[in-house]
Amino acid sequence: xxxxxxxxxxxxxxxxxxxxxxxxxxxxxxxxxxxxxxxxxxxxxxxxxxxxxxxxxxxxxxxxxxxxxxxxxxxxxxxxxxxxxxxxxxxxxxxxxxxxxxxxxxxxxxxxxxxxxxxxxxxxxxxxxxxxxxxxxxxxxxxxxxxxxxxxxxxxxxxxxxxxxxxxxxxxxxxxxxxx
Amino acid sequence: xxxxxxxxxxxxxxxxxxxxxxxxxxxxxxxxxxxxxxxxxxxxxxxxxxxxxxxxxxxxxxxxxxxxxxxxxxxxxxxxxxxxxxxxxxxxxxxxxxxxxxxxxxxxxxxxxxxxxxxxxxxxxxxxxxxxxxxxxxxxxxxxxxxxxxxxxxxxxxxxxxxxxxxxxxxxxxxxxxxx
DNA sequence: TGTCTCATGTAATCCGTTACATGATTGG
DNA sequence: CCAATCATGTAACGGATTACATGAGACA
Numbered sequence: 001x002x003x004x005x006x007x008x009x010x011x012x013x014x015x016x017x018x019x020x021x022x023x024x025x026x027x028x029x030x031x032x033x034x035x036x037x038x039x040x041x042x043x044x045x046x047x048x049x050x051x052x053x054x055x056x057x058x059x060x061x062x063x064x065x066x067x068x069x070x071x072x073x074x075x076x077x078x079x080x081x082x083x084x085x086x087x088x089x090x091x092x093x094x095x096x097x098x099x100x101x102x103x104x105x106x107x108x109x110x111x112x113x114x115x116x117x118x119x120x121x122x123x124x125x126x127x128x129x130x131x132x133x134x135x136x137x138x139x140x141x142x143x144x145x146x147x148x149x150x151x152x153x154x155x156x157x158x159x160x161x162x163x164x165x166x167x168x169x170x171x172x173x174x175x176x177x178x179x180x
Numbered sequence: 181x182x183x184x185x186x187x188x189x190x191x192x193x194x195x196x197x198x199x200x201x202x203x204x205x206x207x208x209x210x211x212x213x214x215x216x217x218x219x220x221x222x223x224x225x226x227x228x229x230x231x232x233x234x235x236x237x238x239x240x241x242x243x244x245x246x247x248x249x250x251x252x253x254x255x256x257x258x259x260x261x262x263x264x265x266x267x268x269x270x271x272x273x274x275x276x277x278x279x280x281x282x283x284x285x286x287x288x289x290x291x292x293x294x295x296x297x298x299x300x301x302x303x304x305x306x307x308x309x310x311x312x313x314x315x316x317x318x319x320x321x322x323x324x325x326x327x328x329x330x331x332x333x334x335x336x337x338x339x340x341x342x343x344x345x346x347x348x349x350x351x352x353x354x355x356x357x358x359x360x
Numbered sequence: 361t362g363t364c365t366c367a368t369g370t371a372a373t374c375c376g377t378t379a380c381a382t383g384a385t386t387g388g
Numbered sequence: 389c390c391a392a393t394c395a396t397g398t399a400a401c402g403g404a405t406t407a408c409a410t411g412a413g414a415c416a
Contacts, residue, residue, distance in 0.1 A: 006375095007376090009278075009281075023393095023395050023396075024395095033277070036271050037272060037276070041395095042377060042378075042397090045398085046398090064385095064395065075284070078284055079284050082281060082285045082289075087274055090218035091214075092186065092216075092269055096216035097216065099330050099334075101327070102327035110327070144283050146282075147281070150349050150352060151276045153349065157342070157344055158341055164337055168333060169334075172330060203367045222369090223403085223405085225369055245366075
């Protein structure tokens, strides 16, 4: 029951915003929650089946492409899940691991890794800007928007922090490279 | 071979700094790499056995508590592993997921989550300060230190970003709460 | 003597991705 | 009509955690 409910939370939460097929669900999670969440088909479809069996979601029709909608019971369960304590996943940052053992890798290879990280962060900032712009064109889900901005802001802060750190680190590595 | 080598990298990398038993290895990873990496006994012991069979590490003696050391072949393999592209894990940020669906949770519960995140970040900053202080007392592994500071700096930047974001978000949520 | 930490190992289990299979629908 | 996309599902696999079992050494 432990982490499985995390997928439930994502699925119910998304259906709480708008009815969707499993396929659309996965795309939405990828595109909208992509910078802090991910789900695969292998998780989504079995979860949807279970949720439907439990009466937490329903399909509008009998057709293949009938979208799922969240029920009252589903909304109740969603609020219950959201209220549970946040379980933090054990961290696994491959970049930091490499830099920690940077002596084995040498300053130049480390520089490259840091440059890549910086570029990635910059691209993220651009994407966040695009999301903000796109959201401004959809006035429908206004009540949700305020909360979505919060998660975007978190991404922006994190990206900017990465950029600042990368610049500092580039300078530090240059010093290491100069005096080996 | 894919992700398993990540554990190999952590184990070989740690043994590249100093010889250790599996037990000490796990504690070292927890305490020193804790903010960006984690390994459990269930991973460490089988990995050590494999590495020993492959001649990448050796035990100094035959006793139970004999520490493992990295071999020349092990060092070679370590550098090879460190050179591989960083594989990013699919993100799963439970806090962001909850905030994204914050409308269901309400502004007050969200405030609480943000407060907790802020406190956690503050504690991390304190811990980083402690690590810096501790490292200053061990002049032995000086060549590694420069790289370790880089990962600490990353942690500090991230923590400060979280604090800034939390303060902004607290204000934003207060506005939402005032005009629902 | 008994308890705490050190130390090693393994089996159960869970979560999740990947890959594959299958077919309907749409648009050029 | 054919390709691309939409849509659903499942089987295989892998990686990681958790929990448990076991025992040695230290020390009070």
